[in-house]
Amino acid sequence: MSRILVSEERCKGCLLCTTVCPVEILQQSERLNQQGYKVAEVPAGSMDKCTGCASCATICPDMAIEVWRSKKPKKAA
């Protein structure tokens, strides 16, 4: 399963990532980080939609997102 991790410490809540996700799973959370920014999140239960495209991380100005992509699944026999 592809997935991302948002660093809540680094996120500045700019929301640019939420505008580029092809499966629209990124959103603003209700959590404030120490700097007072409302951080971005993928809500529970939505991560399995992530394609690992890394668009969110590419547009993030604060290197707050890391992305893992699932290896191509072997064709079931």
Added chain:
Amino acid sequence: MPKANTAAQAGEDLVFTRPNALADRATHYCPGCHHGIAHRMLAELLDEMDLAGRTVAASSIGCSVFLYNYIQVDTVESPHGRAPAVATGIKRARPDKFVFTYQGDGDLASIGMAEIMHCANRGERVTVVFVNNTVYGMTGGQMAPTTLIGQKTTTCPGGRCQDREGSPIRMAEIISQLGGTAFCARGSLDSVKNIRQAKKYMRQAFEAQTKGLGFGFVELLSGCPTNWRLNPVAANKRITDEMIPYFPLGVYKELSGDDTCGALVAGEGK
């Protein structure tokens, strides 16, 4: 050390993480400021091209004045547009080094216009990363040479007037006309597609130097949400709708084949 916050699990690859050349620390930039994207791409290229260990940067004045806190290379702070002159000195003294400058539009296209023009014209084997956000960001959003007609800033509160202040300067077009320029392009940081393309241009501007061809220049259309008085999403849209039509994206000059801009400095690629 690359530091995935959590390790890759079975069946997955870590495909996006902090490059080694980018310091693991929060930046002082405003939310949605594109300096962070430009820094990350620079650091990725220093890693990918294995240049970080032999790089010296010449940084500028503006919001990116603290470049040395983020890009893990030796840096000479060269404010007020003088970075191309400082970079010239570094490169001529140490042709084995990879030398780049990182400059805003107030720094490069106003205060340091003479330095950038002559550096490009001489064909110095250095690379210039030019961040055009149409304002003096650090000092509170004053008009820059790149400010669009009608754009309101603190020093043109009624909007830039062409009769009074002239037209916004298109640096990529100007630099492409100079004999020493080996590669010159304009990219934009407003969308994922444009960011990826901009990184390719940056790589080519790096290669103009590493292959010893001549001067490399890349302009990046960038957002300054704070001084534009827009939220980051609206700022990106302003780049798409207003900046790109006036500042067209693309490659403005690229030497082909074995062309070089003369052998001014021995070293790179020779």
